[in-house]
Amino acid sequence: MTSLNVSARDGGTAVGGDYRMIRVSLTGHGRWLWILIALASLLAAIVSHPDGSDWQRAYYLAPAVVALATGLAVGLAASPGAPDESIGSTVKKAPAIFAGVTALLVAVSWWGFSWVRHHGDLSVTEQFRQVASQPIGKEDRKEVTVLIPAQRPSLVIDFHFREHYSSQLCVPGAKLGVIAAGGTVEELKARTARIRLNPGVKSLGLTLTISADDGCKIDVDVSNAVLRNS
Numbered sequence: 001m002t003s004l005n006v007s008a009r010d011g012g013t014a015v016g017g018d019y020r021m022i023r024v025s026l027t028g029h030g031r032w033l034w035i036l037i038a039l040a041s042l043l044a045a046i047v048s049h050p051d052g053s054d055w056q057r058a059y060y061l062a063p064a065v066v067a068l069a070t071g072l073a074v075g076l077a078a079s080p081g082a083p084d085e086s087i088g089s090t091v092k093k094a095p096a097i098f099a100g101v102t103a104l105l106v107a108v109s110w111w112g113f114s115w116v117r118h119h120g121d122l123s124v125t126e127q128f129r130q131v132a133s134q135p136i137g138k139e140d141r142k143e144v145t146v147l148i149p150a151q152r153p154s155l156v157i158d159f160h161f162r163e164h165y166s167s168q169l170c171v172p173g174a175k176l177g178v179i180a181a182g183g184t185v186e187e188l189k190a191r192t193a194r195i196r197l198n199p200g201v202k203s204l205g206l207t208l209t210i211s212a213d214d215g216c217k218i219d220v221d222v223s224n225a226v227l228r229n230s
Helices: 029-047 054-077 089-093 095-119
Strands: 003-008 022-027 128-130 142-147 154-163 175-181 183-189 192-197 203-211 218-228
Touching (some): 029 054, 054 095
Antiparallel strands (some): 003 022, 128 142, 142 203, 154 218
16 A cells, blocks of 8 residues: 655744645555566567658657666655665655656557557568569569558558569569559559558459560569558
8 A cells, every 4th residue: 555654844834834844655565566567668668669651669768768767767766764865765755756757658658669660660570462473574463462451641662673583684673553453553653553552442453564674574573561640
């Protein structure tokens, strides 16, 4: 159980006196509650991280780490025998503030995690389906379907080219063509396509073509595909 002890020394009073003479401390096992809450938040965020851009982790891991630090400060400063001269002396004087900061940071962490799940980047590299893995030549077309598990405005796809025959040299001069059924190709730069998805689309059909020299055969694969909120 958590309890608050307030004492006034050297003429200090609880109301209207010298606030520096007021001492507030947490006692009992409840002082470790804040550490457990922050630690649970941190572990849950790490384990449940949605597939997408790694920079998104900062949205919820940063506040969770700071919450763990403030929760640890509250627990250690409230431990029996902790010296007043230690860094935790400040925490001892205002444990409710530090405990409140910990709770606020945990809330911010969970808000960030929720935002990432519903609005952040989401990898769909493993959601591509094709009838057969065949190379593409000058007159060929390759039909690919990608499943869209969550609603985002756009899909960015990075393609990888590989020579189908080791005796040829076709990749350096090859150009990719993309036709989308279920969206609009907004940008096609080098081997990256940005597609604006139609609202509510659950799957996207892609037709891939190659502009290359006669006789060239190129293997085209998806190296990375991310749903984005922009």
